[in-house]
Amino acid sequence: MGKPKKSTYEASEVEKINASIALADKKNFKENYLPKQKEFVERAEIEADSLVNRAEGVAVADTMQALTTNPNKRIVESVDAQADMAVAGTDQLLQGTTQGVQAGIGDQVTGAKMVNKMASATATGLSQASKIATTDTLNRAKAKNVRLAGNIKGFTTLGTQMGKNFDQYRAAEIYNQTQENKPDGGNPIDLSTNPFDIAFGRGIKIT
Amino acid sequence: MAIMSQIEGMIKPAQQDYAGGLAPVDNPDKVFSDILREDYNDYIENFREFEKRLLGKTDDTTIVDRSRINAAKQRRIAAGIQRRNLERYGGAGLSQAQLQQQQRTAQRGGALSLANTLNNARVRQRAMNQALLQEVIGIGQGVNARALEGLGTAAQGEVQRRGAYKNAKANYASQMTGMATSILAAFAI
Numbered sequence: 001m002g003k004p005k006k007s008t009y010e011a012s013e014v015e016k017i018n019a020s021i022a023l024a025d026k027k028n029f030k031e032n033y034l035p036k037q038k039e040f041v042e043r044a045e046i047e048a049d050s051l052v053n054r055a056e057g058v059a060v061a062d063t064m065q066a067l068t069t070n071p072n073k074r075i076v077e078s079v080d081a082q083a084d085m086a087v088a089g090t091d092q093l094l095q096g097t098t099q100g101v102q103a104g105i106g107d108q109v110t111g112a113k114m115v116n117k118m119a120s121a122t123a124t125g126l127s128q129a130s131k132i133a134t135t136d137t138l139n140r141a142k143a144k145n146v147r148l149a150g151n152i153k154g155f156t157t158l159g160t161q162m163g164k165n166f167d168q169y170r171a172a173e174i175y176n177q178t179q180e181n182k183p184d185g186g187n188p189i190d191l192s193t194n195p196f197d198i199a200f201g202r203g204i205k206i207t
Numbered sequence: 208m209a210i211m212s213q214i215e216g217m218i219k220p221a222q223q224d225y226a227g228g229l230a231p232v233d234n235p236d237k238v239f240s241d242i243l244r245e246d247y248n249d250y251i252e253n254f255r256e257f258e259k260r261l262l263g264k265t266d267d268t269t270i271v272d273r274s275r276i277n278a279a280k281q282r283r284i285a286a287g288i289q290r291r292n293l294e295r296y297g298g299a300g301l302s303q304a305q306l307q308q309q310q311r312t313a314q315r316g317g318a319l320s321l322a323n324t325l326n327n328a329r330v331r332q333r334a335m336n337q338a339l340l341q342e343v344i345g346i347g348q349g350v351n352a353r354a355l356e357g358l359g360t361a362a363q364g365e366v367q368r369r370g371a372y373k374n375a376k377a378n379y380a381s382q383m384t385g386m387a388t389s390i391l392a393a394f395a396i
Contacts, residue, residue, distance in 0.1 A: 019232035026242055041257050052273065082309060083316025086285035090324045093277040097270050098331045105335065108261050109342045115254040116346050122246040123353040127360040129240050134364035138371050145375050149382060156386040163393020
């Protein structure tokens with residue numbers, strides 16, 4: 001069982017090409033489409049006044065043409081002729097002003113919606129990136145804890161075995177004490193006094 | 208079948224491997240986060256002020272203001288046209304009294320016309336401002352929804368990390384206790 005290899009966890013060809021194409025698309029959007037969006041928004045604001053002027057101009061031109069082409073003598077003689085002309089013109093101008101303002105505001109609202117759609121896409125991307133980052137953080141922490149748990153288990157095993165080695169050494173010491181009182185000196189076990197030898201199971205010398 | 212072969216004939220296979228020539232992305236995670244940061248900066252720099260200006264237009268008075276100016280202009284234009292028409296007809300046979308009456312009517316009509324126009328203009332202006340207000344509120348609700356989504360994601364992440372940290376601490380304490388107990392028990396036997 002060999003060590004895990006980084007190459008086993010490399011991105012697949014389809015993942016690599018996906019990332020490259022996505023980045024190229026993004027660059028294309030930024031270079032070609034974002035300036036158009038900017039242009040739309042700028043134009044919507046700049047042309048708002050001229051839209052009103054144009055709509056008013058068309059309205060009043062149409063009205064005046066209708067009212068002044070071949071003026072009837074009876075109408076010219078009429079007391080209300082001038083007043084009626086002024087009223088008709090003003091009414092039509094109001095129509096024109098309203099239409100022009102409406103068109104200008106309409107364009108600006110469309111621009112704002114487009115811009116907010118783009119901002120929403122960014123926000124969705126940020127949410128996704130945040131989730132990815134949290135997963136990454138938790139994975140790294142988990143990996144670290146797995147390593148730590150392994151180390152603790154290792155130390156536990158070592159520590160437990162050291163305990164058993166000390167037990168055996170104490171048992172041998174007790175046995176040697178029983179051998180001391182024998183007339184022929186008994187058969188003591190050869191023990192090391194080095195604590196490291198005792199800890200690692202080499203405290204009892206086998207002859 | 209004939210249509211399919213026609214369509215196949217129209218679609219030209221690519222002569223070049225455009226996808227193969229694209230730059231590789233070494234760290235997609237970092238590139239993703241950099242692009243998002245850039246997008247947000249672009250949005251603020253290019254469009255935030257425009258949005259603020261649009262929001263300010265819910266109290267617009269363009270229609271009313273222009274109506275005031277236009278009413279006066281139209282009176283002057285109408286007076287000019289009438290004068291030229293009268294000249295065309297050599298005075299149209301109107302007496303001085305009739306001409307004066309025409310002027311008085313024109314003046315009264317002008318005042319009424321202005322009042323009427325302004326009233327109409329105010330009604331239309333209000334309708335336009337209300338419609339704009341509705342639109343920006345709709346846009347604003349979208350802004351609010353995405354802000355809440357972002358905060359929700361951040362909060363969720365924070366809770367997950369806090370939970371994972373608590374669990375990790377508890378596991379660590381448990382493992383250390385287990386290790387100490389095993390070792391002590393081994394020495395005590």
